[in-house]
Amino acid sequence: xxxxxxxxxxxxxxxxxxxxxxxxxxxxxxxxxxxxxxxxxxxxxxxxxxxxxxxxxxxxxxxxxxxxxxxxxxxxxxxxxxxxxxxxxxxxxxxxxxxxxxxxxxxxxxxxxxxxxxxxxxxxxxxxxxxxxxxxxxxxxxxxxxxxxxxxxxxxxxxxxxxxxxxxxxxxxxxxxxxxxxxxxxxxxxxxxxxxxxxxxxxxxxxxxxxxxxxxxxxxxxxxxxxxxxxxxxxxxxxxxxxxxxxxxxxxxxxxxxxxxxxxxxxxxxxxxxxxxxxxxxxxxxxxxxxx
Amino acid sequence: xxxxxxxxxxxxxxxxxxxxxxxxxxxxxxxxxxxxxxxxxxxxxxxxxxxxxxxxxxxxxxxxxxxxxxxxxxxxxxxxxxxxxxxxxxxxxxxxxxxxxxxxxxxxxxxxxxxxxxxxxxxxxxxxxxxxxxxxxxxxxxxxxxxxxxxxxxxxxxxxxxxxxxxxxxxxxxxxxxxxxxxxxxxxxxxxxxxxxxxxxxxxxxxxxxxxxxxxxxxxxxxxxxxxxxxxxxxxxx
Amino acid sequence: xxxxxxxxxxxxxxxxxxxxxxxxxxxxxxxxxxxxxxxxxxxxxxxxxxxxxxxxxxxxxxxxxxxxxxxxxxxxxxxxxxxxxxxxxxxxxxxxxxxxxxxxxxxxxxxxxxxxxxxxxxxxxxxxxxxxxxxxxxxxxxxxxxxxxxxxxxxxxxxxxxxxxxxxxxxxxxxxxxxxxxxxxxxxxxxxxxxxxxxxxxxxxxxxxxxxxxxxxxxxxxxxxxxxxxxxxxxxxxxxxxxxxxxxxxxxxxxxxxxxxxxxxxxxxxxxxxxxxxxxxxxxxxxxxxxxxxxxxxxxxxxxxxxxxxxxxxxxxxxxxxxxxxxxxxxxxxxxxxxx
Numbered sequence: 041x042x043x044x045x046x047x048x049x050x051x052x053x054x055x056x057x058x059x060x061x062x063x064x065x066x067x068x069x070x071x072x073x074x075x076x077x078x079x080x081x082x083x084x085x086x087x088x089x090x091x092x093x094x095x096x097x098x099x100x101x102x103x104x105x106x107x108x109x110x111x112x113x114x115x116x117x118x119x120x121x122x123x124x125x126x127x128x129x130x131x132x133x134x135x136x137x138x139x140x141x142x143x144x145x146x147x148x149x150x151x152x153x154x155x156x157x158x159x160x161x162x163x164x165x166x167x168x169x170x171x172x173x174x175x176x177x178x179x180x181x182x183x184x185x186x187x188x189x190x191x192x193x194x195x196x197x198x199x200x201x202x203x204x205x206x207x208x209x210x211x212x213x214x215x216x217x218x219x220x221x222x223x224x225x226x227x228x229x230x231x232x233x234x235x236x237x238x239x240x241x242x243x244x245x246x247x248x249x250x251x252x253x254x255x256x257x258x259x260x261x262x263x264x265x266x267x268x269x270x271x272x273x274x275x276x277x278x279x280x281x282x283x284x285x286x287x288x289x290x291x292x293x294x295x296x297x298x299x300x301x302x303x304x305x306x307x308x309x310x311x312x313x314x315x316x317x318x319x320x321x322x323x324x325x326x327x328x329x330x331x332x
Numbered sequence: 333x334x335x336x337x338x339x340x341x342x343x344x345x346x347x348x349x350x351x352x353x354x355x356x357x358x359x360x361x362x363x364x365x366x367x368x369x370x371x372x373x374x375x376x377x378x379x380x381x382x383x384x385x386x387x388x389x390x391x392x393x394x395x396x397x398x399x400x401x402x403x404x405x406x407x408x409x410x411x412x413x414x415x416x417x418x419x420x421x422x423x424x425x426x427x428x429x430x431x432x433x434x435x436x437x438x439x440x441x442x443x444x445x446x447x448x449x450x451x452x453x454x455x456x457x458x459x460x461x462x463x464x465x466x467x468x469x470x471x472x473x474x475x476x477x478x479x480x481x482x483x484x485x486x487x488x489x490x491x492x493x494x495x496x497x498x499x500x501x502x503x504x505x506x507x508x509x510x511x512x513x514x515x516x517x518x519x520x521x522x523x524x525x526x527x528x529x530x531x532x533x534x535x536x537x538x539x540x541x542x543x544x545x546x547x548x549x550x551x552x553x554x555x556x557x558x559x560x561x562x563x564x565x566x567x568x569x570x
Numbered sequence: 571x572x573x574x575x576x577x578x579x580x581x582x583x584x585x586x587x588x589x590x591x592x593x594x595x596x597x598x599x600x601x602x603x604x605x606x607x608x609x610x611x612x613x614x615x616x617x618x619x620x621x622x623x624x625x626x627x628x629x630x631x632x633x634x635x636x637x638x639x640x641x642x643x644x645x646x647x648x649x650x651x652x653x654x655x656x657x658x659x660x661x662x663x664x665x666x667x668x669x670x671x672x673x674x675x676x677x678x679x680x681x682x683x684x685x686x687x688x689x690x691x692x693x694x695x696x697x698x699x700x701x702x703x704x705x706x707x708x709x710x711x712x713x714x715x716x717x718x719x720x721x722x723x724x725x726x727x728x729x730x731x732x733x734x735x736x737x738x739x740x741x742x743x744x745x746x747x748x749x750x751x752x753x754x755x756x757x758x759x760x761x762x763x764x765x766x767x768x769x770x771x772x773x774x775x776x777x778x779x780x781x782x783x784x785x786x787x788x789x790x791x792x793x794x795x796x797x798x799x800x801x802x803x804x805x806x807x808x809x810x811x812x813x814x815x816x817x818x819x820x821x822x823x824x825x826x827x828x829x830x831x832x833x834x835x836x837x838x839x840x841x842x843x844x845x846x847x848x849x850x851x852x853x854x855x856x857x858x859x860x861x862x863x864x865x866x867x868x869x870x871x872x873x874x875x876x877x878x879x880x881x882x883x884x885x886x887x888x889x890x891x892x893x894x895x896x897x898x899x900x901x902x903x904x905x906x907x908x909x910x
Contacts (some may be wrong), residue, residue, distance in 0.1 A: 069681075075681045075684065075685065123873060123877065126877055127876070127877060130880065131880075132880065134680055134681050135621075135627050135680070135681075135684070136876045136880055137876075138627065138681065138684055139829065139833055139872055139876045140872060140873050140876040140877065142825075142826060142829065142872065143826065143830075143868070143869040143870070143871070143872025143873040143876070144869060144873055145822075145869070146822065146823060146826045146865045146868060146869040146872075147865065147866055147868075147869025147870060147873070148869075149865065150863075150864075150865035150866045150869065151866070204433075204437070207426075207430060207433065207434060207437075208434075208437060210423070210425070210426065211423050211426070211434050211437075214423045214424055214425055214426065215421055215422070215423055215424070217385065217417070217421060218417065218421035218422070218423065219423075219434070220384075220385075220405045220406070221383065221405065221409065221414075221415050221417060221421070222409065222434045222435055222437040222438075222482070222486070223405075223406050223409035223410060223437050223438040223486065224406070224434075224437055225404075225406050260692075260822065261696075264688075264689055264692050264693075267685045267688065267689055268685075268689050270685070271682060271685050271686060271689075275681065275682065302696075302697060302700045302701075305693060305696065306693050306696075306697055309689055309690065309693050312686075312689075313674045313675075313686070313690075316674075316675075316677065316678060316682075316686070317674065317677060320677045320678050320682075
């Protein structure tokens, strides 16, 4: 009984972090048609800003989450205002923006490295302590991660489904021209989406840093997983991304447990490729998105 | 009658391909102007230029007393110029009701929104039954109703309809035009584009013929009926 | 003269020019730098064929480069082959790997391909750097099967040292130049030959192309495998020249390094990547002297070029020429290269 519980706990903790990253990534793709290669750096920056504020001022968990959100949102907004905005109407936007955000990623990574060095710092915020489920020791921080992720994703779902603001985002994603005909300022929507996704990424980065360490490259691994999750779900499918994040994290945890942690992700990737050969549009995607 | 929409010598088009070479149109308050003409000669481009999707290369455009040729799409919608695009362009994964609510995106008064929703449902009772249905699962006629209904949810003073009869069966065309006639009674003005003019003869006040990016004939519906040869030449007679 | 012949002629000039260069330049350091240029130019030119012409946005190019390098390193280390046998073997292995990846990924298009190829390359990278189990002991050191986080080094190279003594680098120079020349011929033939025509048809209208028997996936997989062979060849000669193959060859910053060459040079051109490779190598060299700003500059270059000059220097120069020579020459400049 303990093994399934252990896998479940690990899977849910990882799934929470992946979901935070993947939902934002998917939201950006769905609305702007943009694949954000710098999303991993959004996470990293969120974690580092909390780290520096917390080490000098001290921050409670809730404050740390807010700071991470604000930082991520700010980075998202700046990325849009300084780079993406100018490219949106150009030709080959999809590929060009991948190149531009990849460039941004390596630039930001380098800046982080120069500011903080490569030393793997320990995140200063976080709750300590453990509790037991059956024979499995679970850290309180895992629970915090799960709760924070659930609250954030729940809030995003509510925003998207129940508010006028969210309806405008969904409308823009579904049919940009029609949304403009309704009076939606799509440029503002793009900015809001970048802020929202950035905020989620910031939180994801903070959460990851509480269970791992801080390093300029810390965003790379979760970004990779978020990519794969988004592809499996069908690019731009926000709900699918949330579901797949947990599904794939549980799978990764199980494979990691039985075959060694190194193989968790590769096995997941092979599965993903198999899924795509069977359904090229992703598990939840629509046919038209990728064909031709 | 006061002038509501006035476009003068509009030149516009796509990157390397000018489509409109100086098109003018006027619609007075409560009037219906129909722009007809063969396919691919700029009718849709004209509407898209007026609603702000394409830039004016030259020409003037005023609506409800405001100069709008350089205004954003948003500003034109806010002024009450509502474009119901060709092929409906619904929000495919939203319900009928959500689609309609998007039409009221710039309306902030909730009671006004509720009132307008009711009015759309009275106009198209079928939509009330299907209000929770996802738009992509609707039939062609129902989609058209949502498209027009969505246009009515905002503060429209003039509706620009792009081929409201496109792809519909005669019975449904009849239904749509009955609804449009009711709206006309309520005082809406229309600028519509149609390829098939037969239904327009009893609906439009004036008709303009757009050919190769230019208005080649303009007159009242009555005049159009009398100079039938013009219509026959351009539209193969009806 | 057809576009193909014209470009082949230009390619010949380039190769002859480089072949004559050691008459002027004799310092070993400079020759070494030019060898590096050849190698990265090969990778960049192939990437440009794939991304700028075949419409496949692959982010696994450096993985195929690494396949070539590792192929050479491993067959020399474990199978005791000479590098001369190992290089073609490694390039073929690289093409085989690309065939597999291509068949799996190229059912998809656009951003999906970019993501999947990126994920595959990154996964292999992670698997290699986390490998700790020793496969054999070499010189009393643990040698992992795939080299672990340090990779392979100090295996046998081309063997010019006993032959040419102090001038061994010239041997390397001409071997790598030969590989470079082969790449130029192949790349020009692809871009300006029938394959390039098919790519253009697919880009213009994929539906129409397929109705005329040009199937997108088949052609793209073919392009994927051919360019991977040549990229693997570049990796092979890299390993043989530097006697090194390791995970740094296909880490993210190396990917960006070569991507910058392609983008700065000019996606979709024929010769742009050569220019791009030269420019980026020089810029990186200069940046070394001003504190290590390599990644910063690469990132900035990528962003700025994509924003302001998305077709790279090749297009920029073209437009400048056009502006200077006036509109009269425009017709000839724009004529498609296959005017036979």
